[in-house]
Amino acid sequence: MNGAAASGYVLHDYFRSSASYRVRIALNLKGVAYRRHDVSLVKGDQRSPQHLARNAQGFVPALELPDGRMLGQSLAIIEWLESAHPAPALYPADPFARARAMERALLIACDIHPLNNLRVLRYLGSALGAEQAARDDWYRHWVAEGFAALEQMAGDARFLGGEAPGIADVCLVPQMFNARRLELDVTPYPRLVAIDSVMAAIDAVAAAHPDRVQPAA
Ligand SMILES: N[C@@H](CCC(=O)N[C@@H](CS)C(=O)NCC(=O)O)C(=O)O
Structure with missing residues (x-):
């Protein structure tokens, strides 16, 4: 799951970021393949021009979709994953x-x-x-x-x-x-x-x- 991105997703994250960890759990539970790209919060990579272009807040995670579009905010990412990959559901139907x-x-x-x-x-x-x-x-x-x-x-x-x-x-x-x-x-x-x-x-x-x-x- 955390290897070559058959689906073309790239997760820009940091291993110890809890918002990133949420998205990794959601991707894995849904069985969605992705590739990780490390953004080191201790080195300050989140404030680099390259990362600010991905996430204007200077936050991880940012999920790059297979078509190149970028999404920030872990809960928005997970909601999007739920729409794009509905099974297994992470939200109750009721x-x-x-x-x-x-x-x-x-x-x-x-x-x-x-x-x-x-x-x-x-x-x-x-x-x-x-x-x-x-x-x-x-x-x-x-x-x-x-x-x-x-x-x-x-x-x-x-x-x-x-x-x-x-x-x-x-x-x-x-x-x-x-x-x-x-x-x-x-x-x-x-x-x-x-x-x-x-x-x-x-x-x-x-x-x-x-x-x-x-x-x-
Ligand atoms: N509400 C955002 C929060 C993201 C967030 O706080 N990310 C932290 C890591 S867990 C971050 O990038 N911090 C960088 C910093 O504080 O400089 C989300 O859920 O994605």
Whole structure:
């Protein structure tokens, strides 16, 4: 799946970017072939003219379609993939279930993740003088607050969005990876941990893990 791009898709991403990780999971779950192109966030490649031409925000991911068109914003990319490659579906067919899956995905993608973006963490340090330890506390604080609410919302289904992996689970896995990387105690969120484990056991999901993709040289 993560090899030569039979379908001609190119994912411009960074191995540890959680928004990129979402898109890799979605591509893999759908069995869509793609080629990765590394944009190193630590080297600042995201601000190069070449990358700004792909994504005016200077963000990864950017998905280059087989016809050369470019798409940014991970959730927009995944929604497009759902239209172009409908099976397996990552969104429930029932309108309320679909909206509820999005409610959970957006909790992560809009209310947790942007507060902990690299540029925000760098601004806390460079403009506000926050030390690394304070920045790590900031990071953990916003994940903990979001996860506490999501744990309440998670219900008893196998996945966040129901009985099949979907958009909310695609967002959960990278956020859980980040939470653990920042050494957040995740034991207060047993449902989220359980759902993440079920996701991690799916080959297509495991193949998208940052440790399994080639970091930028
Ligand atoms: N809402 C965007 C967020 C993308 C985003 O925040 N990407 C991060 C990596 S996870 C990034 O490129 N950061 C670069 C920077 O902060 O300089 C999406 O879902 O695609």
